[in-house]
Amino acid sequence: MTIDWPTLLPLVFAGLMGLAILIYVVLDGFDLGIGILFAVAEEDDQDTMIAAIGPFWDANETWLVLAVGLLLVAFPAAHGVILTALYLPVFVLLFGLILRGVAFDFRAKVPVGRKHRWNRSFLVGSLIASLAEGYMLGVYVLGLQTGPAAFAFGVLVAVCLASAYAAMGAAWLIYKSEGELQKKAVTWLRTSLMFTVVGMVAVSLATPFASPRIFDRWFVWPDLLYLSPLPVLSGALFLFLWRETSHLPKPGDRHALVPFLCLAAIFMLGFFGLAYSFYPFVVPDRLTIWEAASATESLGIILAGTVVVLPVIIFYSFYAYKVFGGKAGELRYD
Amino acid sequence: MEADPLILSRIQFAANISFHILFPTITIALAWMLLFFKWRYSATGDTSWMRAYFTWVKVFALSFAMGVVSGVTMSFQFGTNWPGFMEKVGNIAGPLLAYEVLTAFFLEAAFLGIMLFGFRRVSNRIHTLATVLVAVGTTLSAVWILALNSWMQTPAGFEVREGVVYATDWWAIVFNPSFPYRLVHMLLASGLTVSFLIAGLSALRYLKGDRSESMMKALRTAVGAAAILIPIQIFAGDQHGLNTLEYQPQKIAAMEANWETRSNVPLVLFAMPDEQERTNHYELAIPGGASLILRHSTAGVVPGLNDYVGNHPPVAPLFWSFRIMVGIGMLMLAVSWAAAFFLWRRQRLPKPLALLMVPMALSGWVATLAGWYTTEIGRQPWLVSGVLKTEEALGPVPGGHVALTLIIYLLTYVVLLAAYLSVLVHLSLKAAEEGDNSPLPGVIDVPLSQPVAGESP
Numbered sequence: 038m039t040i041d042w043p044t045l046l047p048l049v050f051a052g053l054m055g056l057a058i059l060i061y062v063v064l065d066g067f068d069l070g071i072g073i074l075f076a077v078a079e080e081d082d083q084d085t086m087i088a089a090i091g092p093f094w095d096a097n098e099t100w101l102v103l104a105v106g107l108l109l110v111a112f113p114a115a116h117g118v119i120l121t122a123l124y125l126p127v128f129v130l131l132f133g134l135i136l137r138g139v140a141f142d143f144r145a146k147v148p149v150g151r152k153h154r155w156n157r158s159f160l161v162g163s164l165i166a167s168l169a170e171g172y173m174l175g176v177y178v179l180g181l182q183t184g185p186a187a188f189a190f191g192v193l194v195a196v197c198l199a200s201a202y203a204a205m206g207a208a209w210l211i212y213k214s215e216g217e218l219q220k221k222a223v224t225w226l227r228t229s230l231m232f233t234v235v236g237m238v239a240v241s242l243a244t245p246f247a248s249p250r251i252f253d254r255w256f257v258w259p260d261l262l263y264l265s266p267l268p269v270l271s272g273a274l275f276l277f278l279w280r281e282t283s284h285l286p287k288p289g290d291r292h293a294l295v296p297f298l299c300l301a302a303i304f305m306l307g308f309f310g311l312a313y314s315f316y317p318f319v320v321p322d323r324l325t326i327w328e329a330a331s332a333t334e335s336l337g338i339i340l341a342g343t344v345v346v347l348p349v350i351i352f353y354s355f356y357a358y359k360v361f362g363g364k365a366g367e368l369r370y371d
Numbered sequence: 372m373e374a375d376p377l378i379l380s381r382i383q384f385a386a387n388i389s390f391h392i393l394f395p396t397i398t399i400a401l402a403w404m405l406l407f408f409k410w411r412y413s414a415t416g417d418t419s420w421m422r423a424y425f426t427w428v429k430v431f432a433l434s435f436a437m438g439v440v441s442g443v444t445m446s447f448q449f450g451t452n453w454p455g456f457m458e459k460v461g462n463i464a465g466p467l468l469a470y471e472v473l474t475a476f477f478l479e480a481a482f483l484g485i486m487l488f489g490f491r492r493v494s495n496r497i498h499t500l501a502t503v504l505v506a507v508g509t510t511l512s513a514v515w516i517l518a519l520n521s522w523m524q525t526p527a528g529f530e531v532r533e534g535v536v537y538a539t540d541w542w543a544i545v546f547n548p549s550f551p552y553r554l555v556h557m558l559l560a561s562g563l564t565v566s567f568l569i570a571g572l573s574a575l576r577y578l579k580g581d582r583s584e585s586m587m588k589a590l591r592t593a594v595g596a597a598a599i600l601i602p603i604q605i606f607a608g609d610q611h612g613l614n615t616l617e618y619q620p621q622k623i624a625a626m627e628a629n630w631e632t633r634s635n636v637p638l639v640l641f642a643m644p645d646e647q648e649r650t651n652h653y654e655l656a657i658p659g660g661a662s663l664i665l666r667h668s669t670a671g672v673v674p675g676l677n678d679y680v681g682n683h684p685p686v687a688p689l690f691w692s693f694r695i696m697v698g699i700g701m702l703m704l705a706v707s708w709a710a711a712f713f714l715w716r717r718q719r720l721p722k723p724l725a726l727l728m729v730p731m732a733l734s735g736w737v738a739t740l741a742g743w744y745t746t747e748i749g750r751q752p753w754l755v756s757g758v759l760k761t762e763e764a765l766g767p768v769p770g771g772h773v774a775l776t777l778i779i780y781l782l783t784y785v786v787l788l789a790a791y792l793s794v795l796v797h798l799s800l801k802a803a804e805e806g807d808n809s810p811l812p813g814v815i816d817v818p819l820s821q822p823v824a825g826e827s828p
Contacts, residue, residue, distance in 0.1 A: 091484070091487075091488055092484030092485070092487070092488050092489070093484060095435075095436075095439060095480040095483055095484065096477065096480040096481045096483075096484065098439065098443065098480075099472070099476050099477050099480045101443065102442075102443055102446055102472055102476060103472050103473075103476075103477075105446050105447060105450075106446060106468055106469055106472045107469070108450075109446065109449060109450060109457055109461075109465065109468065110457075110461065110464075110465030110466065110468055110469045111465070113454075113457035113458055113461035113465065114458060116449075116450040116454070116457060117450055117454025117455075117457065117458060117766065118454075119450070120447060120450030120451045120454070121450065121451060121454055121766045121767055121768055124451050124768045124772055124776075125772060125776075127447055127451055128451075128776045128779075130447075131443065131444045131447060132779065132783065134440055134443055134444075135440040135441065135443075135444065135783060135787075136783075138436050138439060138440035139433075139436050139437055139440060139787055139790075141436065142432055142433045142436040143433070143790060143794060146429060146433060146794050146797070146798060147790075147793075147794055147797065148797060331461050331462050331465055332462045332535075332537055332538075334462070334537065334538060335461075335462040335463075335465055335466050335537075335538060338466045338538070338541065339465065339466045339469045339470075342466075342469070342470055342473055342474070343469075343473060346473040346474060346477075347473070350473070350477045350481070353477075353478075353481045353482070354477075354481055356481075357481045357482070357484050357485060360484075360485055360489055360492050360493055361484065361488070361489070361492065
């Protein structure tokens with residue numbers, strides 16, 4: 038492999054796209070999760086839950102636009118193949134995102150009597166968007182297969198990703214809330230964590246068995262040794278998190294952010310595992326990142342801007358999170 | 372009957388983009404309007420400006436959310452319905468879209484939180500800065516998108532190698548021939564849409580007997596802005612038309628329903644264009660009018676559709692949408708000038724005028740949509756003029772799937788639009804009832820805390 042721009046740029050963009058997807062899953066994961074938790078939350082708690090994500094959800098969702106945008110602009114051929122193959126689940130995802138995005142705003146502005154209707158829309162939208170994302174992940178892992186087996190696997194991953202998001206939501210809520218709601222959030226976290234484990238194990242096992250190529254990448258000595266930290270560390274983090282939740286909330290609200298960080302780390306490890314499995318393909322076993330990439334000149338133009346702008350974006354995102362740090366109070370326009 | 376994926380995909384994209392454009396049209400200019408309110412508050416300390424800000428920032432938040440969710444939909448639809456577009460011109464469209472997301476979308480989204488909910492958490496100055504950044508973001512977003520759209524209309528700065536478009540000159544791509552005109556026309560359209568929206572909903576409050584200072588300030592600002600912007604827009608639109616005449620003459624020919632290239636072309640006021648017989652029925656026209664407008668002389672030669680047989684857009688939709696846009700523009704001129712006259716000379720709004728202004732709240736939307744239909748349908752049968760035909764970009768998704776999703780999209784949009792409008796009316800009526808007696812604002816310029824007047828800090 039020679040080191041020149043046509044080789045390097047697609048690689049850089051695959052990395053950037055991966056980063057955008059990872060940030061998206063972690064950030065929008067918690068606010069989609071809060072939406073899912075509306076199913077079990079009392080009406081009094083719902084306002085606080087919304088306040089915990091109010092100033093952030095918009096920017097969180099922008100990472101999805103960036104991820105899809107990068108797929109679109111850096112790997113146009115793959116964008117077409119993946120999105121036409123996933124036409125209906127993408128539609129369901131979009132429908133869910135539309136519903137929850139507007140419900141979020143409507144619930145605070147409609148006459149009081151109609152508020153519950155938008156609360157329900159927020160729940161339904163968040164749930165089906167999460168399910169659709171999980172389903173797409175499942176089908177993608179199987180190399181965009183169709184048929185009953187792929188469908189069933191997609192459904193399994195869908196349920197598990199939705200619970201993983203619910204776990205993220207609960208973990209975020211432990212950080213942003215106090216009192217009774219915080220205690221409830223701990224219970225929610227423990228329940229959803231069980232499903233999350235099932236989901237991650239299912240995806241981890243299914244990926245190598247779905248494709249002999251991926252199987253060969255993992256189960257070869259000594260690669261297996263180098264890769265072993267991924268599953269071992271994930272397992273350790275799960276156990277640690279499980280133990281930690283039985284002690285939360287702690288006096289003085291110590292370690293309130295720990296569950297969220299743990300989950301984010303687990304997501305990251307899982308993501309690295311998937312990335313290793315699929316490299317160098319952007320459409321599994323069909324298109325490599327170099328085959329699908331745009332012209333080098335165009336990628337160069339985008340990269341120049343990205344290098345300048347991305348640090349700024351990360352900086353002001355941190356600033357926004359800092360401004361709205363601390364426990365969530367009432368969300369007001371003034 | 373087998374569902375035709377081409378026509379269904381076109382309807383679906385048209386529905387999505389029409390629904391989407393409604394909200395950026397509001398947020399682009401409303402952000403600047405809010406900044407104006409904020410600036411007046413900071414300069415005068417008059418709390419009614421801040422109250423006007425809080426009233427309209429809610430509309431901004433709601434419109435922004437509607438714009439975001441419908442915009443996300445569009446970014447996916449390029450791939451789901453029109454994969455051929457990115458495969459052919461991805462090297463041009465890609466960077467432009469990427470820069471939109473990177474420079475504009477993130478900026479808006481990150482500072483929107485502070486702008487909406489951060490007033491008590493940051494200093495007044497930082498809050499103003501957040502408002503500025505959101506306004507810059509919305510406008511920048513429009514710049515990139517209009518650069519891409521204009522490039523699709525009048526492509527420049529590229530070469531085609533092995534069937535794929537490659538960029539040769541980015542400056543020429545961004546500043547393609549129609550871009551400056553389209554950008555100015557759209558920004559002014561946004562300004563007018565917001566002006567009439569604020570004026571219309573304020574007129575509704577006026578009719579309900581609300582004379583609160585915050586409402587009157589918003590009303591006067593909106594009417595003043597509309598009265599100033601509309602003549603500029605008429606001029607800018609005319610210039611845009613002359614630009615189109617130069618680069619896309621077939622579009623002008625269809626807009627004017629001019630079937631023959633000739634001099635002394637009449638300005639057709641009303642007609643039923645007939646593409647079968649290639650003539651107009653029931654024509655009512657001003658002799659020499661079109662030549663006079665387009666060539667500044669009745670002897671001027673205006674291109675006709677006979678030069679573009681088989682390669683021009685459908686005539687009737689262009690003819691009508693263009694007339695709807697211009698008609699609303701004229702109505703805007705009359706209403707805004709009349710309202711300005713009464714507000715500044717008579718200090719009041721006559722009831723019939725206020726009654727007319729209420730439905731005119733949505734006039735900007737109708738004119739903007741009509742204008743976009745004119746220019747977008749006017750590009751057909753091309754997706755990128757002379758480079759890529761619309762039918763060539765279509766993906767392999769079966770018509771049945773497109774039909775199913777189209778129906779659900781349409782239903783969703785109708786419900787959301789109804790909910791959106793009813794919330795606008797609800798917010799206005801509530802504000803009319805409360806007047807300036809609603810709690811708030813009275814804010815002090817203290818860093819990191821903005822206690823309400825009367826509340827102990």
